[in-house]
Amino acid sequence: MTDSHYVDVRDLRRVFEVSKPWLNRILEGGDRQFLKAVDGISFQIAKGETFALVGESGSGKSTVARMVVGLLPPSGGEVRIDNVPMVGRASSTERQRLRRRIQMIFQDPYASLNPRWRVAEIVAEPIRAFALIDGERDIKARVGELLSLVGLHPADGAKFPHEFSGGQRQRVAIARALASNAEFIVCDEPTSALDVSVQAQILNLMRDLQDRLGLTYLFISHNLAVVRHMASRIGVMYLGRLVEISGGRELFSSPKHPYTRMLLDAVPDLDMTSRQRLPVSGEIPNPINPPSGCTFNPRCPFTNERCRAEVPLLRDGVACHAIHEGRLSPLAAA
Amino acid sequence: MGAPVLSVRNLKVEFVTRRGVLKAIDDVSFDIERGEVLGVVGESGAGKSVTGSAVIGLIDPPGRIAGGQILLNGERIDNMSPEQIRKVRGKRVGMIFQDPLTSLNPLYTVGEQLEETIQTHTNLTRAGARKRAVDLLAEVGIPAPDRRIDSYPHEFSGGMRQRVVIALALCADPELIIADEPTTALDVSVQAQVIALLKRLGRERGTAIMLVTHDMGVIAETADRVAVMYAGRIAEIGPVEKVVRQPLHPYAQGLMGAIPTLKGHIHRLTQIPGSMPRLSAIPPGCSFNPRCPFAFERCKVDRPEAIARYEHPVACHLYDQSSAKVEVASDR
Numbered sequence: 001m002t003d004s005h006y007v008d009v010r011d012l013r014r015v016f017e018v019s020k021p022w023l024n025r026i027l028e029g030g031d032r033q034f035l036k037a038v039d040g041i042s043f044q045i046a047k048g049e050t051f052a053l054v055g056e057s058g059s060g061k062s063t064v065a066r067m068v069v070g071l072l073p074p075s076g077g078e079v080r081i082d083n084v085p086m087v088g089r090a091s092s093t094e095r096q097r098l099r100r101r102i103q104m105i106f107q108d109p110y111a112s113l114n115p116r117w118r119v120a121e122i123v124a125e126p127i128r129a130f131a132l133i134d135g136e137r138d139i140k141a142r143v144g145e146l147l148s149l150v151g152l153h154p155a156d157g158a159k160f161p162h163e164f165s166g167g168q169r170q171r172v173a174i175a176r177a178l179a180s181n182a183e184f185i186v187c188d189e190p191t192s193a194l195d196v197s198v199q200a201q202i203l204n205l206m207r208d209l210q211d212r213l214g215l216t217y218l219f220i221s222h223n224l225a226v227v228r229h230m231a232s233r234i235g236v237m238y239l240g241r242l243v244e245i246s247g248g249r250e251l252f253s254s255p256k257h258p259y260t261r262m263l264l265d266a267v268p269d270l271d272m273t274s275r276q277r278l279p280v281s282g283e284i285p286n287p288i289n290p291p292s293g294c295t296f297n298p299r300c301p302f303t304n305e306r307c308r309a310e311v312p313l314l315r316d317g318v319a320c321h322a323i324h325e326g327r328l329s330p331l332a333a334a
Numbered sequence: 335m336g337a338p339v340l341s342v343r344n345l346k347v348e349f350v351t352r353r354g355v356l357k358a359i360d361d362v363s364f365d366i367e368r369g370e371v372l373g374v375v376g377e378s379g380a381g382k383s384v385t386g387s388a389v390i391g392l393i394d395p396p397g398r399i400a401g402g403q404i405l406l407n408g409e410r411i412d413n414m415s416p417e418q419i420r421k422v423r424g425k426r427v428g429m430i431f432q433d434p435l436t437s438l439n440p441l442y443t444v445g446e447q448l449e450e451t452i453q454t455h456t457n458l459t460r461a462g463a464r465k466r467a468v469d470l471l472a473e474v475g476i477p478a479p480d481r482r483i484d485s486y487p488h489e490f491s492g493g494m495r496q497r498v499v500i501a502l503a504l505c506a507d508p509e510l511i512i513a514d515e516p517t518t519a520l521d522v523s524v525q526a527q528v529i530a531l532l533k534r535l536g537r538e539r540g541t542a543i544m545l546v547t548h549d550m551g552v553i554a555e556t557a558d559r560v561a562v563m564y565a566g567r568i569a570e571i572g573p574v575e576k577v578v579r580q581p582l583h584p585y586a587q588g589l590m591g592a593i594p595t596l597k598g599h600i601h602r603l604t605q606i607p608g609s610m611p612r613l614s615a616i617p618p619g620c621s622f623n624p625r626c627p628f629a630f631e632r633c634k635v636d637r638p639e640a641i642a643r644y645e646h647p648v649a650c651h652l653y654d655q656s657s658a659k660v661e662v663a664s665d666r
Contacts, residue, residue, distance in 0.1 A: 196377065229594035267596060268549065270590075283521070
């Protein structure tokens, strides 16, 4: 294993069945229907790196997150973390040991904390579940330490989640994720439920913790500016596929895929420089009946016959016929 | 130019609860001119949505307007009877809410909903109302409006639904549109389309728009002027390029610095310590003083009023000549 392949995702797929119930199919007719939420995704995350997945709703980014942590079994493909496969062959003890090192932070801090538990119990749960520390007094000390690490007071452990604001609750969720000495944290939209000033506090905290503890993040977000701030490498998803994957700086200075360009142009501009923009049109199509060929072709200004017929493969960090054929050159850095 | 379309003077909104009277809006004043987009920005609990609801008379008990005046083209609308305000609502003031799915009735086609609204507010015949509904759908950019008019809301995508809601708000050609977080529920690529639509409508029809949102980016793209709200008061109000680029109020400065941008890869975002106070525990003096890096003695006792001496009004003692001069850094 090398450090650059700490997390190794290969050809990951997930299909959901969205058919009508069996009896309705018999009586009313209609075939079984499947939705390809994730359709062959591969990426690697190096140790200590932040890799981000961006995309609009319905692009499959949260499904990837859930499969990577093992909350959802994949329909195909493989997830290996520190060279241990998350599904299939590995011995259960090996995976048990790995599970401890993987944690997740969810979007809604109001829903992800049990309202009937005190914060100290919530944070102590991973410690108890993995039997990491013996003795109540030591557990209590560790919980206090974790709460101070995320900027809360150890005495806050006696409170219930409802006594905290959204940002403080997200801090509790981070403390819980760190409780089992996690190395790899999957963050699914960790700040989208928060106000901007609080979002800044949480993003700063997450970066400080990464510096101090050498954490590896898989960061899921729809907010390009947040991703720009957090990630060293970024994958852009559209309808279950990766359309572009590149270093954070390059993605923003010279985006390749037409969808990435459109996304960047759509972000409201705080600097109010009236830059030249690609006009945005259309919306994400229904994933049950995606367009043939490149799924972006109905919205793409550079479409030709081949785009409508053939699925482009990810090559040199981008999945686009127009770029591969040289019809479209990457946007030059401004 | 004439009188502003909307003039809010010293508005106060209170909520009476068992634990006392909470001041949700405390002495807020602003004007919106014809064809102007005023952005109202702030974090949750700042009172921006309550301000919008007060203007259209949608403050329900235990809430009440406790003082001040709201004038629509010079006419007071804050003390109207419920019957009178209903005639204003929809006809003279249009509304766009955050979630397009809950502001449309799922059991009626969009055509029926548009026609009903048009016939309530104008004296068009059914056929005339239907024609106007088709025209409105075309104007907000819905393709094949003559066919889509007979669709139900669930048959539209999120962005298209919000366009229908905008068409509904335009039915009676209102003087003012209140848009409360109109793009928050939408994806970025769709959000950009809806913003462009709102801007075009304001420009072409001369409609005044009050745009309530927490998204500074949307404000920077759309608004002509912006009011920054904090704990029920306006901290700063002025032209958008001034407030976004060189904010004066320490809260506005913190807010701008806290937003990650696509440009720079700064290591740390500015962070404002703490969070917005609860309405039941608004600190005395300047409500921002516990979180303000520049707070001094006077801020803890004396509530700052808007000082118009600077380029635009700002409610902060730092800018008052009579108090101790403090150099304020502005890095934007």
